Amino acid sequence: MSKIAVAACLAVLLAGCAGTETATAPGSPSASQTPTSTTATTAPPVVKDVTTYLPTDDEVTKAGMSVARQPVTYVIGSTTPFHLIEACGGLPSDSSAQKAAQGVTYVPGGGKGDVHQLVGEYAGLTGADVVASVKQATSCRKVTFEHQQLSIIGDFSVPGLTDPQAGFCANLRAGSLVHCVLILGHANRATAITFAGAWDDNVNAVKALATRLAPVYATAFDRG
Secondary structure, three states, X not given: OOXXXXXXXXXXXXXXXXXXXXXXXXXXOOOOOOOOOOOOOOOOOOOOOHHHHOOOHHHHHHOOOEEXXXXXXXXXXXXXXXXXXXXXXXXXXXXXXXXXXXXXXXXXXXXXXXXXXEEEEEOOOOHHHHHHHHHHHHHHOEEEEOOEEEEEEEEOOXXXXXXXXXXXXXXXXXXXXXXXXXXEEEOOEEEEEEEEOOOOOOHHHHHHXXXXXXXXXXXXXXXX
């Protein structure tokens, strides 16, 4: 190509240089007509962290509580087996838990007590299945909290909640160290919310605490 042709090409570079086009055979598609193959990309599924089913700091604060321990993922393993509740040897559904989380909140001042929550997400089971298994397991009327076995002294429920639920209260000895536990099921997950009163709170006081605070936990648990 002559120097004049090169100069002309540089002058019309953005539009292309006619003198340098490559000829195409008759009937062949031009470069602009040649189909290009595209590979479809599928975004990987989002694995939701089950700590999102526990109340946020703001929700806890608005309910008059404070966060004693931030929600954390429960590592399920051979040395840390998962037990939604420990009653009558545990629940058969525990072995199907694939993800879990736990958190602790504290009721300061005149409210007294604290709240422990455990959430489990299950493979092949619904939350309603787990709630049904809890009702069967608690027929032995014994439950274990932190290596102490308590007697179940009565069942309870919280009005107004839409999820399947099972609730019971237990104590170490009459009139003291009462724990009331509410189990809820939603989609493929279940939660156990343990409301522990002050050491001298009677069962009615702890039931009232559970009834007042349960909607805070149910709202968070039903998210998503």
